[in-house]
Amino acid sequence: MRHRRARSATLPVPSPILPAPAPPVTALLELVRVGKRVGHSRPRRLFTAIDLRVDAGSLLAIVGESGCGKSTLLNLMAGLDRPDEGQVVFGGEDLAGLGEAQAARLRRERIGFVFQAFHLLPHLTLRQNVALPLRLAGSPSRAALARADESLAEVGLPGRGDEAVAVLSGGESQRVALARALVHRPALVLADEPTGNLDPESAAGVLALLRERTREHGVACVMVTHSTTAAAIADRAFRLGHDGLTEVAAT
Amino acid sequence: MSARGARSPRVGADPLAAFILSGLRAAPGRALAVVLAIAIGVGMGLGIYLINRTALDEFSGAVQFLIGEADYELHAGRDGFDESAWARVARLPEVAAAAPVVDVTARVERKARPAGAADASQGEAYPERRMLRVLGIDLFRLARLNTRLIPMAGSASGAAEPSRDSLADLLGADTVFLSAAALVELDAQVGDRLGLRVGDSLRWLRIAGTLPGVPAGQRLAVMDIAAAQWQFDRLGVLHRIDVKLAQGVDDARARRAIAAVVPAGVDIATAQDAERRTSNLSVAYRVNLNVLALVALFTGGFLVYSTQSLSVHRRRSQLALLRTLGATRAMTVSLLLAEAGVLGVAGSLLGAMLGVAAAAAAIARFGGDLGGGFFPGIAPELSVDPAGLVLFCLLGVAAALAGALLPVLAAARVPLAGALRAQPQDVAERAIRPRLVPGLALLATAGLLCLLPARDGLPLAGYASVLLLLLGGVALTPAIGRAVFIRLDRIGDRLDAPAWMGLAVARASASSGMTRLALASVVASFAVMVAMGIMVSSFRDSVDRWLVTVLPADLYLRTAAGSDTGWLTSDELEALRSTPGIARVEPLAVGTLPLDARRPAVALVARPIDATDPGARLPLIGQARPAPPGLLPVYPSEPMARIYRMEVGERRTLALGGQSVEVFVAAIWRDYARHYGALAIDLEDYRRLVPGVRVSDAALWLAPGASASGVVERLSRDLPGFSRIEVTEPGIIREQSLRIFDRSFAITYLLEAVAVIIGLLGVAATFSAEALARRREFGVQRALGMTRGAIASQLALEGVLFAAVGAAVGGAVGGAISLLLVEVINPQSFHWSMDLAVPWALLVSLAGALVVLSAGTAVLAGRAAIAPGTVGALREDW
Incomplete structure (x- = not known):
């Protein structure tokens, strides 16, 4: 089923005759007719006319074949890249209108990231890795480190803040990454193939944790994945193709 | 996960501080090289500055002391002028006081104890040449202008009783009063007699007392002016008149009045003039030495540039992560600059210690002018100037920051769109397209600047021109390297060369912009080597030929x-x-x-x-x-x-x-x-x-x-x-002169050695980082049947190709800089010209050595990546 929604950004003008409509629930993140091309000399259309609404506390999964633009879509949601057409609206604000510093501030205060390759900094302890977003946001070092310990405990790694990244298993690394993504209480977590480097058992543990923690904190999550098992934990799942985004059954 | 991750991290430290330190800990060898390069530059600069400053301070102090409270010093060279001028000057209404002075430097040949007769055949001869500056003063007149020259009969310590006829001593025809430093220098004491050479005879003078007002370190003697004129065969001659003006007389009026009554050629100088004269004597020498030292700091900056380029290249996925997590460009730049700043501070502190130690050692060994002969009669003690210390430390930090700036700015522009991809190494490197315009513009500006004249006797535009030439050459290197490698690759395609050769050339032609940029340190260091080599060779050759011409006799x-x-x-x-x-x-x-x-x-x-x-x-x-x-x-x-x-x-x-x-x-x-x-x-x-x-x-x-x-x-x-x-014999004079020349230019050989080391460190840094990133590439090559020996040969050839291009561009830039040194900077600094003499054999040997060492360094740096079964132990360090 082709998923299309009305553009909430262009509300109808209230009629003096009809009663005023109830104020709409503002989406946390909304993609409006978003399109993206790749390549400079001979540009190729990656996708076009994508509409998507992400509400607070919801977990969305996006599946698709390699090269269909799943990661690019996440980049657009994070303000790391800009669409060639359409709008990406976060908290009512068009990301295209944000400057570099404002976009960076949005990411460090309201978005958390989970990557397939974990991207933990190898020379930092687990606690330092997790505290990094807080420090980037200007939290005092002591408070940030204490909060990082709490966040590690929340992902099942209590008391391990002093350990080195190198001693972790894949599943543990992704738990640390999840702790880092949630430590600053973001409104949205963007997860790019969070189980791509994990064995099925570890993957199941990480997914359960992702579901549990985002729900507990009321955090929205958009996850792109190849795995239909992973997509199954989502509230809603979509398939990305050249012709756009199609909602599929989450199971 | 690399093995380095197993190192125990610092517990409890701030994550941002830990990130800065992680960059340093990831490659301690490179960090150490940068610290040493900065330390050498700061140490050389500070050492030379402190030596010059100490000597100049002492000398200026001596000048000030001799002028005392006088407004003017009238002087006319070694031959002096007729003493009748003094009476005319003293009578001028503009003049409140005028003190005549005879100023001679005499050779002290012998010393006799009081018991010995004042006979030339007696006493003890000094084994080495001892000189003594003797001022003949009019005690009563000079007392109004410079009380510190007033002698005291007897010893300064008061151990010996003043002579009963002290006044007779002060005005004696054969008595002289020595400063404490002069007594030490001559190993003499009050009461001794000194035999001074005057023409073909020896004049014996008795040390009647001391000069308690003369500052420590100044070797000086004072005697009555009439006695001095008589003893030194200067009857009727004065060398100086110190003048104190009457109150309210302005400078122009006083100068006019005095000029009208003194003979032609008598100069009217203020204390400031005299000080400036002293400073001018050695200013070009001092500035050129300082600039040479700064060249060491500058080439150190290039090493920072190379290592920092590689460091951010290696960590670009981490930097992209930081940006993704919300760090702004400014934050990323600050973090990376802080990392370079830590290296700069460490290098500067080490350099400051080196500089102070080197200055103290050099002053103790060679004196304040490093044997240059600019500050005779001065035995200074090192005075460490805090402002200079801070200045050179700041320069060291600035060199580190300036070297890091371009790579850091490039790192802050890492495209974030690829940051979320699966593998960190997939984060796209921003393509660096070699551009000709900035390099050509720098060279053109350098060409224009070298046409400008000196400013205050200093070739400032010339120095700027050298800097721009170096930067221009470095900026052009990526484009030149690309053009050369692509042509070589095409030629290689037509030849039936072994596979490893073809691979080496293909790899060089496809090398990343970062690698070509890392050639900067090779280009800069070889350019410095060539420039120094040609300049010193030209100067030495010209001096040698000049000596032959000016020494025609037997x-x-x-x-x-x-x-x-x-x-x-x-x-x-x-x-x-x-x-x-x-x-x-x-x-x-x-x-x-x-x-x-x-x-x-x-x-x-x-x-x-x-x-x-x-x-x-x-x-x-x-x-x-x-x-x-x-x-x-x-x-x-x-x-x-x-x-x-x-x-x-x-x-x-x-x-x-x-x-x-x-x-x-x-x-x-x-x-x-x-x-x-x-x-x-x-x-x-x-x-x-x-x-x-x-x-x-x-x-x-x-x-x-x-x-x-x-x-x-x-x-x-x-x-x-x-x-x-x-x-x-002229041959001996020539030999001695060239030996002094070589000693004066010894510092340039030190610089060349520093340049070679920096160049090789640049090659090592490039190849260690590149080779590590190419583990998979080498793995594929070995799977396809290439031996490790063949891969080592490939690396060696790549080292040769890079060093050859670096040496070629560096040689051309160095040649241009040497022309500037020979044709512009030397004539503007020292006012003499020289003929260009290129030491081809030396330059070709240096280039050959650089190429061979580069090949070896490339293999050594890449050995970990081609070693069998050591993937887990791979280190990015060297």
Whole structure:
């Protein structure tokens, strides 16, 4: 089923005759007719006319074949890249209108990231890795480190803040990454193939944790994945193709 | 996960601080190299600065001390002026006080204890040459201007009772008072007698007391002015008049009044002029040394650039992560600059310690002028100037930050769109497209700047031009490297070369912009090597040829070099002429000619010069012109002609022998001995102007068949007073001169060594990082059947190709810089020119060594990546 929604950004003008409509629930993140091309000399259309609404506390999964633009879509949601057409609206604000510093501030205060390759900094302890977003946001070092310990405990790694990244298993690394993504209480977590480097058992543990923690904190999550098992934990799942985004059954 | 991740991280540290430190800990070898490079630059710069500053402070202090409270110092070179001028000056209503001074430097030959008779045959001879500056003062008049010169009879410590007839001592005809430093230097005490050489006789003076007001470290003696005039054969002559102006008299009026009553050639200088004169004497020497030291810091900056480029290249996924997590560009730049700043601070602190230690050691070993002869009579103690310390530390940090700036800015532009991809190494490197325009623009600006004249006697535009040439060459290197490698690749395709060769060339031509940029350190270091090599070789070659021309005789004879009281009498000259084996004797007199109160006096060299063929005795630059009848031909040296803007064929009025004389500039000659200028004049012409000219040197030509050693032996036997005469063969003078030259330029060899090391570190840094990133590539090659030996050969060839391009570009840039040094900076600094002499053999050997060492370094740096079964132990460090 082709998923299309009305553009909430262009509300109808209230009629003096009809009663005023109830104020709409503002989406946390909304993609409006978003399109993206790749390549400079001979540009190729990656996708076009994508509409998507992400509400607070919801977990969305996006599946698709390699090269269909799943990661690019996440980049657009994070303000790391800009669409060639359409709008990406976060908290009512068009990301295209944000400057570099404002976009960076949005990411460090309201978005958390989970990557397939974990991207933990190898020379930092687990606690330092997790505290990094807080420090980037200007939290005092002591408070940030204490909060990082709490966040590690929340992902099942209590008391391990002093350990080195190198001693972790894949599943543990992704738990640390999840702790880092949630430590600053973001409104949205963007997860790019969070189980791509994990064995099925570890993957199941990480997914359960992702579901549990985002729900507990009321955090929205958009996850792109190849795995239909992973997509199954989502509230809603979509398939990305050249012709756009199609909602599929989450199971 | 790499093995380095297993290192225990710092527990509890701030994550941002830990991120900065992680960059340093990831490659401690590279960090150490950067710290050392900065330390060497800061250490050399600070050391040279402290040495110069210490010596100059001491010397300025001495100048200030001698002038005391006087407003003006009237002086006229070594020959002095008629003492009648003093009475005329003292009578001027503008003058409140005027004190006459006789100022001579004499050679002290012997010392006798009080018990010994004042006989030249007695006492103890000094084994080495000892000089003593003696001021003849009018005690009662000078007391109003400079109380610190007032002598005290008896010893300073008061251990010995002052003599009962102290006044008689103060005004005694054979008494002298010495400063504490002079007593130490001469190993003498109050009551001893000193035998001072004056002409062909020895004058014995008794040390009657000390000079308690003279600052420590200054070797000085004072005696009554009339006694000094008599003892030193200077009757009726003054060297200086110190003047205190009456209240309310302005400078212009005072100068006019004084100039009207003093003989021509007497200079009216203030204390500031005298200080400036001292500073000017050595300013070019000091600035050039400092610039050389800064070159070391500059090449260190290039190493920072190379290592920082590689560091951010290696960590680009981490930087992208930081940006993704919300770090702004400014935050990323700050973090990376802080990392470079840590290296800069560490290097600067280490360099500061090195600099202070080196300065202390150098002053103790060579004196304040490193043997350059600019600050005679001064034995300074190192004074560490906090402002200088801070300045050089800041320069070190600035070099580290400047070197890191471009790579850091490039890192902050890492495209974030790829940051969320699966593998960290997939984060796209921003393509660096080699561009020609910035490099060409830098070179063009350098070309324009080198046309500008010196500012305050310093070739500032020339230095800027050197900097831009270096930066321009480095900026062009990526484009040149790409063009060369692509052509080589095409040629390789047509040849049936072994696979590893083809792979090496293909890899070089496809190398990343980062790799080509890392060539910067090779280019910069080789350019410095070539520039220094050509400049020193040209200078040495020119000095050598100049020495051959200015030393045409078979033997040179000189009386007490550096003293005012050693001269050859006419009888001695006659005896020389009649000595068997000597065919010709050419006497030479040396005086001084003050032309500008703020500059050191020009040396006046009077020797026989054939007006029809001056080139027979002087190494002329250009053609000579015969002087019109009635005009005195003079021959300014090249520095004098440049400083005072004199041209051949020009008429000038000069103050010679106390009178204004119209002279004709007949020719200009090359002189490397006096960068503040010399004026040559025919001895007979000079004698007509100054009847009492004293000859201090003589050049001797041997008769056919006579041997130098035979003549010297005969002179030692037959010539009275031979013991005070130094006879040298030109070969020995030449050898000594070149030895002094080599010692002066020793610092450039140190710089070249630093440059070689920095260049090789650049190659090592590049290849270690590249080779590690190519583990998979080598794995594939080995899977396809390539041996490890073949891969090592491939790496070696890549090292050769990179070093060859670096050396070629560096050689071209270095050649251009050497031209600037030879044609612009040296003439503007020292006012002399030289002929370009390229030491091809040295340069080719250096280039060859760099290429071979690069090949070895490339293999060594890449060995971990090609070692069997050591993937887990791979290190990115070297």
